[in-house]
Amino acid sequence: MKIFKEFKEFNEYVGLKMPVDNDIDIGYYDAANMRTKSEAVTADFYRISIKFNYVDKSQALPKPIDAIFFSSPTMSNGWNVEPNYTGMYLQLSKKIIEENRFLFKTYLDYGQHEALFLTKNEVDEITTLFGLMHKYYISESRNFNVLLSYVNVLISVVETFYSRQFSTNPKQYNRIVTDFQQSLKDYYNQPVKQLPNVQYFADQLGLTPNYLGDIIKHFTNKSALENIHEFVIKKAKELLEKNTSMNNTEVAYHLGFEYPNYFSKFFRKQVNLTPKEYREKIKNL
Template identity: 40%
Template sequence: MNKHFPQKIQGIKSFNQYVKAEMPKHDWIDIGFYPDSFILTSPPVCPNFYRISIKFELEDEDGRSLMFFSSPNQPIEWDVKKPFKGYYIQITEDIIANYQHLEYSFLTYGLHEPLYLEKEEEMIITQIFKDALREYESADFSMNLLLAYCNLMFAHVSKFYERQFGERKEKYNRLVNDFFELLNTYYNNNNQNVTQPTVTYFAKKLNITPNYLSDLIRFHTGKPVLEHIHLQIIDTSKSLLKSNKHTVSEIAYKLGFEYPNYFSRLFKKVTGKSPSNFQNQ
């Protein structure tokens, strides 16, 4: 396996063979508990489906249970010293795409932000896993019922993440501050071959996923991260427009826009004025 290119694993069955878990009963969805045979160490691998898991008795976690999430082709790796307990749901990309009410942003958080469960939350999530597993193991399980269990679990998880965002302020304040520092200095540090700032760019710089960054910034500021990016673009453009040293088109290119009319459209949307009217006022 090339350490620079994580192994791609196609399908739930292939992944279960790799980790030494029970074979799935269905190609689209798999629900199970972690067996003692589950491998304890793995280099980065990229399953092509979603994984949702709860793990108990992990080392160095003070007895707290954690939930982890990964999305298709997102690298995951682990290295634990002893077997752990827990449950998992594995579900294909097509299922999530076809049932859009299941498309929660935390599904793409990856290993960057596990959910630390309080005891009451752990009881709620564990019971849903048990109920879903009981249905999955029945001879004629209902796919609709399994997806309903997923939907119920995801709604709880979304609520629990809000609690976590509010509690772990020191960590999150640092991330939020780092984001705004990167945003405020973006054009100063990208003078050559500048491109428009994107959510993906900042997420990569902060080593988190775009959805995680978006949810974090929205929770702490009340505004989407893209709105903050657009406001920074407009503030920078206003200074350039006021200087009267550049045409509107030149400013658009300096800000990373491939087409000046896209910049003009954004400027008017945010300010209510065209760039030329602002420059000439």
Template identity: 30%
Template sequence: MMKKESEPLVINSITEFCKVLGHPKPKNPLLTVLEIKCNSDYPELASNKLIYDFYSVFIKRNIKRPIRYGRRFYDFSEGTMGFSAPKQVFTLDSPEDVAEVTGWYLVFHADLIRKYQLGKRINDYNFFSYSANEALHLSDDEEQTIEKIMRDIRKEYEQPIDLFSQDVIVSYLEVLLNYSNRFYNRQFITRKQAEEDLLATFTTYIRNYFEQPNIAQLPNVNDVAAQMNVSAHYLSDMLRSVTGQSAQQHIHDFLIEKAKQLLLTTNLSVNETAYRLGFEYPQYFNRLFKNKTGITPATFRGNN
């Protein structure tokens, strides 16, 4: 049995990762692909929380407990896909929860992609910073697509290394991440009710925020997402998929509407309006208002 939760265990390399979890030494020090099988015997670890200094991508099937998606719970016995970036805390499942789990596990170090275009674009794949309850739930066809790419990567990395090995592996990896982006976008659409619930909650929260008599500071996307129990990137990606605008753009739209209301229904000066909305410096308010409306707050008040 795994010991009680303690300080996270930091794993700095792919080789160390394989050693800690009881797998053979990787053939490539910057990448490994492992097939998850039922009744895996995990070694006893000092903590159930790990911090990887590399990226991880995994597929799990036959997960016992229901998974929360938005504010709902679903029974996902089919493929569930997750991602983590370096320095994130990764929580291991209990032995009871993984007794029947199968799937794939791919981990790769940033050095593998550093000289490639993918290395410059890796932060564009926001799902690496999604929370665990925002996993990607694959259809049968999608799961087969991802699994085939996993097998292709493993086949290539098991070949004797030559001048093109890394190029081919990175190409496969980029295809894998692009498919993941596509499937997440599909999920935003097909799980429409859950996303509409999230959108309604977000809208209500922001509207109520700007109705406060005294706003200490402008609403921050990270803080709003935390209040909604989702990650900031997931919230923005979901809103962009459903409405075409990010969370920050929605916040600015609400802010401008509230600013117009104050400018037309109160005797507050422009500077006082800026402070009332949470701006520390009025010039930032003027700049944002003009950027959004094409005119300054003073001109808007004068015209109306």
């Protein structure tokens, strides 16, 4: 598999213009002069692709869409597309992301799991915004901080578009929420060696942790980690109430805590009682 470390070599492979900066690259697609088919490749940087009239021939029922796609350094992507789409792209080095993480949202790590489908008004808005950003990018007098501000505005606009998409297609996302909740229930139906975490459930559902986390937060008003912690506390209470033969240490290990004292601190933080105090309270009810 080809791995592209720099914008320049990736752009040359795809058929894009040469970048004018090593940490940020902004440009327009010219599909007629680009590679329309490729085996999976990895770009060792972040990419936001905005594509209009885009037809992916690898889909079961190919049809043109207007959408935003994301890829991160851990993603491998191939493509087989019609050569008549238009659009824009933004490429960001890992260095610029790490140095300015506060500017960016989790969408950069959505990867191939979730395209953002655009309405006509959103196409107009993002095209106008991108045009301003690109104009400033190619200017000889460009200021890097101002350019990053433009990028931040683009990402913030994308956030509002995702909220709209989550809300207008609830069936698709409710299924993910349901599958997450079922996976939580199934977790303790087997011996466990560690506490459940977001990465585990994302892997179970074939999603990225950020994508799963944002859907769970949108539909439950709590983060995925908060949902997990609530479920662990629920299981802890059940064990403390019904399995009186198990001491607190055994309960901790059964739940996947590496250290019993961490279980006690975790339980007290969530319930405002230690496991021992909780058992005493239940006895006195």
